[in-house]
Amino acid sequence: MFIEIKNLHTYFHTDQGLVKSIQGVNFSIPAHSTTCLVGESGSGKSVTALSMMGLLPKKQAEVVQGEILFDGQDLLKMSPSQLRQMRGREMAMIFQEPMTSLNPGLTIGYQIQEALKIGQDLGKKESRQRALDLVKMVDLPRPEKILKAYPHQLSGGQRQRVMIAMGLANKPKLLIADEPTTALDVTIQAQVLCLLDQLKKKTGTAILLITHDLGVVAEMADYVVVMFHGRVVERGTVFEIFDQPAHPYTRALLAARPSINIHADGIESHVESIRVQASQEEIDQEEPFEEIWLSESHMVSIFANHQEVDHD
Ligand SMILES: Nc1ncnc2c1ncn2[C@@H]1O[C@H](COP(=O)(O)OP(=O)(O)OP(=O)(O)O)[C@@H](O)[C@H]1O
Numbered sequence: 388m389f390i391e392i393k394n395l396h397t398y399f400h401t402d403q404g405l406v407k408s409i410q411g412v413n414f415s416i417p418a419h420s421t422t423c424l425v426g427e428s429g430s431g432k433s434v435t436a437l438s439m440m441g442l443l444p445k446k447q448a449e450v451v452q453g454e455i456l457f458d459g460q461d462l463l464k465m466s467p468s469q470l471r472q473m474r475g476r477e478m479a480m481i482f483q484e485p486m487t488s489l490n491p492g493l494t495i496g497y498q499i500q501e502a503l504k505i506g507q508d509l510g511k512k513e514s515r516q517r518a519l520d521l522v523k524m525v526d527l528p529r530p531e532k533i534l535k536a537y538p539h540q541l542s543g544g545q546r547q548r549v550m551i552a553m554g555l556a557n558k559p560k561l562l563i564a565d566e567p568t569t570a571l572d573v574t575i576q577a578q579v580l581c582l583l584d585q586l587k588k589k590t591g592t593a594i595l596l597i598t599h600d601l602g603v604v605a606e607m608a609d610y611v612v613v614m615f616h617g618r619v620v621e622r623g624t625v626f627e628i629f630d631q632p633a634h635p636y637t638r639a640l641l642a643a644r645p646s647i648n649i650h651a652d653g654i655e656s657h658v659e660s661i662r663v664q665a666s667q668e669e670i671d672q673e674e675p676f677e678e679i680w681l682s683e684s685h686m687v688s689i690f691a692n693h694q695e696v697d698h699d
Pocket residue numbers: 399401406407408409426427428429430431432433434435444447599
């Protein structure tokens with residue numbers, strides 16, 4: 388075990404009073420594994436992840452009790468600068484919507500190089516080469532062009548691949564992925580999940596995957612942690628959870644899912660066929676990419692307009 392979360396309580400101070408988001412969360416993450424955190428909306432999955440990363444909103448949220456041991460060291464006792472270093476080097480997090488994490492005004496290459504700076508002291512040439520290697524590692528097409536592109540010039544799936552590249556830039560021991568494919572088309576979802584799984588096997592980075600999709604759990608998880616109302620109600624290997632769920636909530640969750648044969652050849656070949664089809668679709672979608680080389684100022688104003696439209 389390299390991460391152990393013990394009796395974690397995180398509360399929010401709101402105008403309506405104290406919200407006890409998580410109350411006594413316990414689980415561990417073995418090295419090199421994929422652990423899926425599942426549970427209904429509002430059960431405390433994201434708050435658990437943000438507590439681990441030290442990324443809770445400072446003024447409202449407070450970890451009131453517990454320990455988060457990373458290789459035996461309690462993250463909750465670290466200074467902000469120690470925690471920042473841990474975040475850059477030992478653990479990273481990717482979110483549902485990559486656009487919220489990428490800076491719209493900076494090229495992908497610049498942003499990957501900035502991520503590299505946190506963990507390594509590289510010369511300019513070396514850092515550029517490493518950024519290129521990372522883009523290749525996440526199977527992005529035309530990697531040289533991707534490095535020069537701005538986030539809006541990429542498809543959603545490509546942006547999530549960039550986030551994975553940035554997350555893995557400093558070879559962290561843990562990558563937390565909070566619903567990383569929910570915002571993507573189904574075919575692209577399968578591709579991104581396949582990539583995460585392949586990279587876990589290649590790099591040895593453990594993954595904590597937050598998802599509400601039990602099909603994804605069946606396909607990806609080594610271990611499963613089930614949350615309900617701010618508490619962990621059950622944890623075990625993926626086989627234990629699917630074959631012999633002990634808690635009534637887990638049983639209800641499983642009963643509500645479409646039937647799934649875990650790790651059966653059927654599902655794997657299904658995902659593989661989606662993956663092949665998706666690669667072609669994603670490449671087809673990318674064609675306009677060539678046409679839209681914009682100056683930075685143009686791009687920022689377009690992005691501002693785009694945001695206004697979104698808010699309406
Ligand atoms: N900023 C906040 N202010 C107040 N309460 C919050 C805040 N963020 C989360 N909470 C509370 O914490 C609880 C757990 O939220 P969390 O986002 O961890 O749920 P979740 O399991 O990740 O849900 P989802 O699957 O919908 O993302 C919520 O029910 C909410 O009451």
